Amino acid sequence: xxxIRRGSPPPFIPDDETPLEKLxxxxxxxxxxxxxxxxxxxxxxxxxxxxxxxxxxxxLLRGDPSTSEEEHIRIVLVQTEIERVKFIVRxxxxxxxxKIEKYARFITTNAEIQTRLTAxxxxxxxxxxxxxxxxxxxxxxxxxxxxxxxxxDTAIFMPPMITEPDNSIPVFVHALQNCPKITLPDGTSLExxxxxxxxxxxxxxQHLVARGEVELV
Amino acid sequence: MTxxxxxxxxxxQLILEARRSxxxxxxxxxxxxxxxxxxxxxRDLERAAESLMTENTAPPPALLIIQTAIxxxxxCLLAYHSHRVxxxxxxxxxxxxxxxxxxxxxxxxxxxSPHEVDYLRSYxxxxxxxxxxxxxxxxxxxxxxxxxxxxxxxxxxxxxCGVIQTELGSIDFKKGQRFMVRRADIxxxxxxxxxxxx
Numbered sequence: 527x528x529x530i531r532r533g534s535p536p537p538f539i540p541d542d543e544t545p546l547e548k549l550x551x552x553x554x555x556x557x558x559x560x561x562x563x564x565x566x567x568x569x570x571x572x573x574x575x576x577x578x579x580x581x582x583x584x585x586l587l588r589g590d591p592s593t594s595e596e597e598h599i600r601i602v603l604v605q606t607e608i609e610r611v612k613f614i615v616r617x618x619x620x621x622x623x624x625k626i627e628k629y630a631r632f633i634t635t636n637a638e639i640q641t642r643l644t645a646x647x648x649x650x651x652x653x654x655x656x657x658x659x660x661x662x663x664x665x666x667x668x669x670x671x672x673x674x675x676x677x678x679d680t681a682i683f684m685p686p687m688i689t690e691p692d693n694s695i696p697v698f699v700h701a702l703q704n705c706p707k708i709t710l711p712d713g714t715s716l717e718x719x720x721x722x723x724x725x726x727x728x729x730x731x732q733h734l735v736a737r738g739e740v741e742l743v
Numbered sequence: 744m745t746x747x748x749x750x751x752x753x754x755x756q757l758i759l760e761a762r763r764s765x766x767x768x769x770x771x772x773x774x775x776x777x778x779x780x781x782x783x784x785x786r787d788l789e790r791a792a793e794s795l796m797t798e799n800t801a802p803p804p805a806l807l808i809i810q811t812a813i814x815x816x817x818x819c820l821l822a823y824h825s826h827r828v829x830x831x832x833x834x835x836x837x838x839x840x841x842x843x844x845x846x847x848x849x850x851x852x853x854x855x856s857p858h859e860v861d862y863l864r865s866y867x868x869x870x871x872x873x874x875x876x877x878x879x880x881x882x883x884x885x886x887x888x889x890x891x892x893x894x895x896x897x898x899x900x901x902x903x904c905g906v907i908q909t910e911l912g913s914i915d916f917k918k919g920q921r922f923m924v925r926r927a928d929i930x931x932x933x934x935x936x937x938x939x940x941x
Contacts, residue, residue, distance in 0.1 A: 646876040671789040
């Protein structure tokens with residue numbers, strides 16, 4: 527039986543994982559998780575710097591008359607790769623933006639989730655909550671009688687007015703290495719070995735995703 | 744209006760409209776008339792509720808019905824508007840954040856309420872502010888539906904779009920011409936329907 531590693535998280539992710547592979551993993555996780563995952567500001571910064579340097583080199587080489595035919599082909603490959611990396615960065619940023627807008631009101635009232643956002647994302651969330659509230663106010667609420675013109679109803683038998691991430695939705699997890707035992711909602715436990723793929727609810731594996739022991743697929 | 748109408752019937756119509764819009768994936772015209780009648784109903788209900796609230800006696804059961812109707816109507820009204828702004832945001836991203844492109848389109852414009860136009864404007868400035876956080880290398884409003892396969896693309900000009908800066912220098916796109924250009928330079932023009940991929 528594989529040893530279960532507990533306590534301080536050992537380096538589960540191999541060190542030779544490139545920044546792009548890291549981002550791809552975070553991008554996939556972000557797309558499949560119902561909640562907003564911690565922002566990867568440093569990683570994103572590294573990649574964007576790298577992209578900028580590459581683009582500069584490409585510009586320089588393209589302008590250089592001594593660049594050979596074969597090198598031009600390589601330049602095209604590099605440029606294509608740059609576009610592809612940008613696509614992933616863009617999709618990653620937009621996925622987060624979509625969730626931020628969806629949960630904007632929740633974010634403004636919850637300090638814990640704010641720690642997972644970048645400053646720019648936090649600003650966007652509060653701006654978004656504000657313009658949405660304003661739209662509701664001008665379109666509907668201001669015309670209603672005074673007693674009805676508030677947005678924060680807590681009527682019984684009605685779903686709450688503020689959308690929160692639903693962490694009970696099912697996700698596919700792929701174990702990146704042998705994982706400690708987890709307890710499923712029905713009380714049974716599951717021990718995933720490396721490479722194991724399982725369908726389970728997000729809150730069961732949430733901590734494994736955070737530690738990078740599993741990825742969402 | 745007939746007397747036989749039940750509480751909440753108008754609200755149901757509004758929700759049905761939102762659902763139809765989702766199912767057919769089209770933006771329907773803002774139903775100002777229905778929204779107004781609902782707001783009138785809310786005022787009538789409020790008055791009815793007030794008349795039932797008396798100082799000394801326990802509230803009559805009818806009050807509960809009226810309060811439920813008020814809550815439901817209000818929720819439906821908000822759901823309708825929320826559905827619409829969701830659609831508007833989808834539309835906004837589908838054209839790569841080109842707001843003038845939406846607002847100058849008479850067909851779309853006629854379906855929006857004035858408040859929705861305001862909403863789109865403030866949403867646009869919020870997104871622009873967020874976009875400014877990234878270097879000019881990366882335009883986060885560009886498409887995210889298809890990963891790029893080729894660097895260059897052959898396009899046909901469908902509508903004149905004036906002089907555009909590309910990596911080959913500036914090109915004056917005139918209707919009917921064809922160009923081989925870098926995708927990243929002109930992708931927004933494809934999205935907005937000025938150019939067509941060949």
